[in-house]
Amino acid sequence: MQSASDTPEVNVDQRQVSLRHWLEHTIQQPIESLNLIHCDASFRRYFRLKSEGQSYVVMDAPPEKENTELFLWVAHAFEKNKINVPAIYASDLDKGFVLLSDFGDRLLQHELTLDSVDKHYAQAINSIVQIQKCPQKAEYTFPSFNEKLYVDQFNLFRYWYLTQGLHLKLNLATNKLLEKLQNDLMRQGQSQPQCCVHQDFHSRNLLLCENGELGIIDFQDAVWGPVTYDITSLLRDCYIEWPIERVYAWLDHYQQRLLDEKMITETSKEQFQYWFDWVGLQRNLKNMGIFTRLALRDGKTQYLSNIPRVIRYAQYVCAKYPELAEFSNLFNEWTKQ
Missing domain, CATH: 3.90.1200.10 (Aminoglycoside phosphotransferase (APH), C-terminal lobe)
Known part of the structure; x- marks a missing residue:
């Protein structure tokens, strides 16, 4: 019998687990896939969410490292002035999660x-x-x-x-x-x-x-x-x-x-x-x-x-x-x- 100490360690991405739970509660529809697509020069990460034939981008911005409120504020100001920024469908400032429209991959x-x-x-x-x-x-x-x-x-x-x-x-x-x-x-x-x-x-x-x-x-x-x-x-x-x-x-x-x-x-x-x-x-x-x-x-x-x-x-x-x-x-x- 394998003891607890002999069990291989699994590196669990707790923020991704939390993100998935937040999305399940927020969109209330099946998650087909949630894949990491980009990590930028900050501490933010971006995932692509597929659900019911639609594609979204989800931002993961650890609140102790990144100011998500500022992101939302500038996004609103830019959108109001007809600047082509992603639409914001949902956000949670405490968790640092934002659900966005998907501009695709063509940098x-x-x-x-x-x-x-x-x-x-x-x-x-x-x-x-x-x-x-x-x-x-x-x-x-x-x-x-x-x-x-x-x-x-x-x-x-x-x-x-x-x-x-x-x-x-x-x-x-x-x-x-x-x-x-x-x-x-x-x-x-x-x-x-x-x-x-x-x-x-x-x-x-x-x-x-x-x-x-x-x-x-x-x-x-x-x-x-x-x-x-x-x-x-x-x-x-x-x-x-x-x-x-x-x-x-x-x-x-x-x-x-x-x-x-x-x-x-x-x-x-x-x-x-x-x-x-x-x-x-x-x-x-x-x-x-x-x-x-x-x-x-x-x-x-x-x-x-x-x-x-x-x-x-x-x-x-x-x-x-x-x-x-x-x-x-x-x-x-x-x-x-």
Whole structure:
């Protein structure tokens, strides 16, 4: 007879068990299948639910790690402003479960080719403009991309990439240079027009739906921030790279859209590129820290393969502007392959 101590341990996913029980109670119809489809860079997981011939997506966001209320709030604000986000059928804030409509599996990242990219980026730019039309209202006021957020995001680069990833000991002079750069990046971001910003608008957060429209996900961190932030996320995507001439051509198209919509005043192309490049540098440095943290803290080492692309983006901007020369020299030394 096998004793209790001899019984093989079974790794039971208690949250998935709880999720299934919640769904059975919520939809009150047979569950044909419930399969994990995606784990993103946060602690959220997504499952595909099949029931009575219909397909749904279920979000599992542990409440001690993720703010589901914020997700629901932004989803409501975006939906009200005709932005194509998943419909919400049911939610439980205490458990961190949300039942959503299913946009399918066609990530924009995998749909982009040299022939299709112009069409899809035109769609994406339309979505960015629609997001930026979201007003600040009493019932939903987007948090400001304020000094604390700039500092916290820069410190992801300083702490996780430089000190934890590269094991650098930063001396007084280097810390002083980094503090100046942090302040310059914040000043450049805050000096341009501010609007509603998705804050992670890239090819892995856009899905090509059956009707040909783009579906937008992972929007819960939306803020009131720089007008070039989302276009930077799209055109200097951590997961796919394009020739710089095409990037600036798309940027010109985006700028003209904003002018046509009277969302910005007349601004030179050079000034708009300047805004775009500096916001891009701020985001690129942040993402270098995030990818390193995902690998070192969370064991998600697959994100490390994206860092060289992000480094190239940052190096391009640092070489372009003389005021970044001192940082550029250090950065090139730190990141030399």
